[in-house]
Amino acid sequence: MFRFRRETYWDCNATSPVSKAVAEVVSRTLRRTGNPSSPHRASHEAREVLERSRNAVAAELGVSPDEFHFTGSATEAINQVLESVARTAGLPRRIAVSPIEHHAVLRKLDDLATRGWEIAMLEVGRDGRIVPESLVAALRSPTALVVAMRANNETGAVQPIPVLAGIARSFGALFLCDCVQAFGKLPLDLPGLGADYACVSAHKIGGPRGIGGLWARSGAPLSPLVFGGAQERGLRAGTEALHDIAGFAEAVRSIPARLANAAAVAAARDRFLSVLRILRPDLEVATPLSDAVPNTLNLRFPGIPNGVLLGWLDLEGVRVSAGSACATDDDLPSHVLLAQGLSAQAARESLRFSLDMAASARVLSRQAEVVLSALRDYFVGRSPALKLLLAANLADALADPRTLVVDMRSRSDRKLIPPLPGALLAGAHPWEPLPDLPEGRRLVVACQAGFEAPVLAWRLRKAGHPHVEVVVGGMVAWRLRRAG
Numbered sequence: 001m002f003r004f005r006r007e008t009y010w011d012c013n014a015t016s017p018v019s020k021a022v023a024e025v026v027s028r029t030l031r032r033t034g035n036p037s038s039p040h041r042a043s044h045e046a047r048e049v050l051e052r053s054r055n056a057v058a059a060e061l062g063v064s065p066d067e068f069h070f071t072g073s074a075t076e077a078i079n080q081v082l083e084s085v086a087r088t089a090g091l092p093r094r095i096a097v098s099p100i101e102h103h104a105v106l107r108k109l110d111d112l113a114t115r116g117w118e119i120a121m122l123e124v125g126r127d128g129r130i131v132p133e134s135l136v137a138a139l140r141s142p143t144a145l146v147v148a149m150r151a152n153n154e155t156g157a158v159q160p161i162p163v164l165a166g167i168a169r170s171f172g173a174l175f176l177c178d179c180v181q182a183f184g185k186l187p188l189d190l191p192g193l194g195a196d197y198a199c200v201s202a203h204k205i206g207g208p209r210g211i212g213g214l215w216a217r218s219g220a221p222l223s224p225l226v227f228g229g230a231q232e233r234g235l236r237a238g239t240e241a242l243h244d245i246a247g248f249a250e251a252v253r254s255i256p257a258r259l260a261n262a263a264a265v266a267a268a269r270d271r272f273l274s275v276l277r278i279l280r281p282d283l284e285v286a287t288p289l290s291d292a293v294p295n296t297l298n299l300r301f302p303g304i305p306n307g308v309l310l311g312w313l314d315l316e317g318v319r320v321s322a323g324s325a326c327a328t329d330d331d332l333p334s335h336v337l338l339a340q341g342l343s344a345q346a347a348r349e350s351l352r353f354s355l356d357m358a359a360s361a362r363v364l365s366r367q368a369e370v371v372l373s374a375l376r377d378y379f380v381g382r383s384p385a386l387k388l389l390l391a392a393n394l395a396d397a398l399a400d401p402r403t404l405v406v407d408m409r410s411r412s413d414r415k416l417i418p419p420l421p422g423a424l425l426a427g428a429h430p431w432e433p434l435p436d437l438p439e440g441r442r443l444v445v446a447c448q449a450g451f452e453a454p455v456l457a458w459r460l461r462k463a464g465h466p467h468v469e470v471v472v473g474g475m476v477a478w479r480l481r482r483a484g
């Protein structure tokens with residue numbers, strides 16, 4: 001059986017480890033019956049948990065609990081604000097937005113664009129920071145809302161929100177600030193930012209997944225996304241997920257310790273980077289280190305497709321990411337890095353390391369050793385040789401009668417792009433038991449977008465298959481190649 005080392009989880013911007021205290025609160029609350037809307041004692045207790053939790057989260061954000069409600073995610077909170085603005089009569093049908101926002105913002109704006117809204121894109125500098133002058137220029141046309149995040153999820157770049165929100169206010173535009181990646185990493189005083197709306201998410205601070213929150217300044221347009229009961233002051237119908245809400249409040253209690261740990265996390269990040277620079281003097285850093293959240297490092301390793309390095313690290317028990325967690329299902333290079341001026345190739349060679357704000361200096365240092373050792377092994381060629389097959393050369397490989405394509409994609413991916421003739425359809429997850437494969441064949445492993453195939457390919461190499469290749473960029477790259 002294949003064994004892997006203990007996990008080093010450096011993908012905390014995607015989601016963070018849930019603490020024992022949070023898990024206990026979630027489980028305890030879940031076991032208690034009581035709907036806050038029912039007319040009896042159990043309901044009364046449930047209502048108390050709800051309001052106590054709201055008070056705790058609102059206090060951490062520096063806002064009134066009357067202006068804060070729980071949502072199913074930050075994505076939902078963002079959608080609620082954008083939909084509320086869109087429904088408000090009399091506002092100019094124009095929104096200004098930074099191009100480095102999360103897809104929760106950008107995809108909803110695509111939706112509004114199809115409904116006649118004009119979307120103005122702001123500029124981002126090479127340092128990953130939004131250029132305030134571009135907002136001044138954008139607001140010369142009447143604009144309902146400006147959307148900008150406090151900290152970027154891929155690079156960690158902290159944005160000049162008080163400046164941007166001040167500009168928006170002087171032009172009479174509303175302002176939504178996505179605070180998801182700043183929460184628990186930087187001190188957050190929402191009213192001090194000058195925004196009208198802000199959203200947060202519990203699972204980035206060690207809380208449960210699937211629970212978020214929205215602060216809306218009193219008087220800012222706000223309407224429900226879903227209609228039904230009168231929960232959350234009529235702003236979010238549906239019985240409250242009380243266990244997640246209580247877990248969210250418990251996670252918030254960890255924020256002072258997370259913030260107190262910020263210097264240790266930044267020091268671990270910087271030490272990791274300085275050793276890495278010795279191993280790879282050509283690496284490029286997309287994170288503006290002097291103006292970023294402490295836990296995030298976005299690095300380019302020139303000449304190495306990020307899927308390949310991501311796969312190697314995964315094989316070695318190191319979990320990192322490329323782009324935002326929601327973007328890895330397609331082959332588009334990170335929109336954040338492109339907006340920052342990186343080429344598509346540079347973006348495809350970039351990885352995000354995001355450390356745990358709750359980990360001690362000792363744990364971070366031990367984790368850094370593991371990550372560095374795995375990277376060192378790759379750089380010096382101690383990983384088993386794996387041939388990279390460019391999509392452009394796949395047709396030649398297919399003409400070779402020894403070639404067997406191992407297609408490890410989900411059924412839905414196979415519907416989007418049909419399997420190649422004669423391909424062996426393997427399980428879609430690279431950690432599933434290895435498929436039975438004939439000996440003496442040239443194995444070409446293909447996944448959808450190039451992120452899963454390297455792990456399976458390396459496992460096949462370690463299992464003794466001598467000729468294993470992996471399609472860089474996967475079947476999406478193959479289709480794009482044929483289309484273009």
Ligand code: PLP
Nearest residue numbers: 073074075102153180181201212
């Ligand atoms: N905004 C940013 C910057 C994020 O990083 C994320 C999650 O990755 C979201 C919004 C969406 O948060 P949620 O997972 O709660 O929907």
